[in-house]
Amino acid sequence: MSSSSPPKKSQERGFNRVLFQCADLILPWLNPQELANVSLTCKTLHQIAQPITLHRSLDASRSFENLPIPFHNTVDQHPYAFFIYAASQIIPSSSSSLNLQFWGPNSSGAEMGCARDSMIRPGASWVTVVDDSGCECENCEKVSEDNVIGCPCMELREDEGMGIMSECGTGCGCGLECGNRMSQRGIRFKLKIVRDKRKGWGLYAAQLIQRGQFVCEYSGELLTTKEARRRQRIYDELASNGRFSSALLVVREHLPSGNACLRINIDATRVGNVARFINHSCDGGNLSTVLMRSSGALVPRLCFFASKDIKEDEELSFSYGEIRVRPTGLKCICGSSGCFGTLPSEHT
Numbered sequence: 001m002s003s004s005s006p007p008k009k010s011q012e013r014g015f016n017r018v019l020f021q022c023a024d025l026i027l028p029w030l031n032p033q034e035l036a037n038v039s040l041t042c043k044t045l046h047q048i049a050q051p052i053t054l055h056r057s058l059d060a061s062r063s064f065e066n067l068p069i070p071f072h073n074t075v076d077q078h079p080y081a082f083f084i085y086a087a088s089q090i091i092p093s094s095s096s097s098l099n100l101q102f103w104g105p106n107s108s109g110a111e112m113g114c115a116r117d118s119m120i121r122p123g124a125s126w127v128t129v130v131d132d133s134g135c136e137c138e139n140c141e142k143v144s145e146d147n148v149i150g151c152p153c154m155e156l157r158e159d160e161g162m163g164i165m166s167e168c169g170t171g172c173g174c175g176l177e178c179g180n181r182m183s184q185r186g187i188r189f190k191l192k193i194v195r196d197k198r199k200g201w202g203l204y205a206a207q208l209i210q211r212g213q214f215v216c217e218y219s220g221e222l223l224t225t226k227e228a229r230r231r232q233r234i235y236d237e238l239a240s241n242g243r244f245s246s247a248l249l250v251v252r253e254h255l256p257s258g259n260a261c262l263r264i265n266i267d268a269t270r271v272g273n274v275a276r277f278i279n280h281s282c283d284g285g286n287l288s289t290v291l292m293r294s295s296g297a298l299v300p301r302l303c304f305f306a307s308k309d310i311k312e313d314e315e316l317s318f319s320y321g322e323i324r325v326r327p328t329g330l331k332c333i334c335g336s337s338g339c340f341g342t343l344p345s346e347h348t
């Protein structure tokens with residue numbers, strides 16, 4: 001029988017150093033459940049896990065936006081909501097490789113050294129379906145004497161209560177500072193995500209936002225209608241068991257040429273941005289929705305603008321729709337005087 005002698009203090013310190021180095025690289029990639037499990041195994045791992053949780057709760061955007069967007073929770077134990085952050089809509093090319101959460105270009109690297117400079121997400125490609133059309137304006141904001149907007153990229157019309165707008169795009173000569181690229185400069189107002197006992201998370205203004213200002217776009221995975229219907233069935237089943245919020249939005253644009261209708265399915269349930277936290281209000285709330293098309297792009301983006309002045313600490317909300325095919329659907333607690341009592345629902 002051989003008896004092994006206990007490790008010396010120096011050996012123990014060496015082991016701890018290696019453990020720290022490895023864990024520092026691995027733990028930031030874990031989801032909340034995995035992180036919680038690992039942190040229960042020993043004191044060292046618990047110490048490494050704690051700042052990761054804190055860092056995640058301090059910025060939902062994971063440094064992909066201009067400003068950090070923190071979570072605030074005084075009602076239960078969830079420090080943050082876990083999802084893959086995408087500042088703009090994406091076309092998923094493979095669902096399995098979209099499970100890793102990267103940190104954006106504005107990151108200080110406080111959570112992870114290994115991924116802070118990565119803008120590349122495996123399995124996802126940015127929507128860059130564009131041709132080379134665009135304007136050659138010297139000043140896109142110029143309005144001629146007879147009040148005609150000078151830039152050919154500018155368009156504004158309404159389609160069943162929703163604004164349809166177009167902006168300058170990749171084929172245009174102007175830069176990002178152009179006045180006709182309002183929605184392309186990211187989130188410019190302080191926002192926060194606040195937990196409510198009944199509605200779950202909600203997106204709030206953390207400063208005054210004046211009427212007409214661009215707030216954010218609704219980003220997520222752009223799905224085919226077949227895939228959207230498949231996911232909706234799964235989400236409905238999960239929601240009926242309680243404790244599940246889906247964020248699959250279907251928008252329809254009636255094209256000006258004839259009777260054709262473009263259906264856009266954006267699923268922010270797993271991959272999305274902070275707009276996935278915007279709750280419904282039966283009175284339309286304080287946000288208006290605009291389908292924004294950059295010049296040359298085929299697929300528009302769904303953008304939110306302030307429909308009235310929004311005060312600091314006010315919740316942001318919009319109407320999810322008018323149709324309620326399920327009268328006994330999810331209970332609505334928007335609190336508006338004209339509340340219908342149930343959340344909008346439709347056959348997708």
Ligand SMILES: C[S@@+](CC[C@H](N)C(=O)[O-])C[C@H]1O[C@@H](n2cnc3c(N)ncnc32)[C@H](O)[C@@H]1O
Binds near residue numbers: 198279331
């Ligand atoms: C796009 S998510 C909004 C964020 C969500 N509250 C969360 O915690 O992730 C939509 C879900 O939020 C909840 N929700 C949104 N508006 C609501 C309202 N007015 N009343 C009750 N629940 C609401 C419902 O569970 C709905 O399925």
